[in-house]
Amino acid sequence: MAGEQMKPVAGALLFLNFCMYAIILGIGGWAMNRAIDHGFVIGPGLNLPAHFSPIYFPMGNASTGFFVMFSLIAGVVGIASVISGLNHIRCWAADSLSAALAAASIAWTLTLLAAGFAIKEIVLHYRNARLRTMEAFMIILSATQLFYIFAIYGAASRRI
Numbered sequence: 001m002a003g004e005q006m007k008p009v010a011g012a013l014l015f016l017n018f019c020m021y022a023i024i025l026g027i028g029g030w031a032m033n034r035a036i037d038h039g040f041v042i043g044p045g046l047n048l049p050a051h052f053s054p055i056y057f058p059m060g061n062a063s064t065g066f067f068v069m070f071s072l073i074a075g076v077v078g079i080a081s082v083i084s085g086l087n088h089i090r091c092w093a094a095d096s097l098s099a100a101l102a103a104a105s106i107a108w109t110l111t112l113l114a115a116g117f118a119i120k121e122i123v124l125h126y127r128n129a130r131l132r133t134m135e136a137f138m139i140i141l142s143a144t145q146l147f148y149i150f151a152i153y154g155a156a157s158r159r160i
Contacts (some may be wrong), residue, residue: 006155007092013148014085020141021078027134028072035065061124064131067117071138074110078145081107088152097156101149108145115142 088100
């Protein structure tokens with residue numbers, strides 16, 4: 001009974017995570033496209049290949065490249081975890097729980113990694129409005145993805 005009560009909560013969190021991961025992918029794709037168009041630069045006027053230095057985006061700081069790349073990876077894995085989660089919400093059985101938990105846990109760890117770079121971006125202060133939005137979404141996603149994991153795991157542990 002208690003497991004069935006968690007199904008709408010898990011579904012709502014899954015929908016929220018899908019929307020936020022889609023926004024992350026949109027903003028991250030824009031940032032990566034802009035970095036590719038303007039080149040990877042270390043400082044004013046120094047165009048060096050990316051393997052000589054950490055990637056520096058023209059609209060950010062030295063950690064921006066890592067933040068954008070890990071956010072894109074976390075976004076893609078997050079969307080994959082949403083697909084697995086949809087199957088679990090549809091079935092709501094122990095058979096689909098392990099796949100949903102595994103995908104959600106991997107997406108959460110990658111989201112935490114990207115959120116760590118987001119916090120570093122905040123500490124370094126220099127970034128534009130789109131990157132600030134992306135940072136906020138990554139930090140919020142690290143919490144909502146964890147709540148989703150708790151919701152589906154908590155419902156499963158009550159069924160046993």
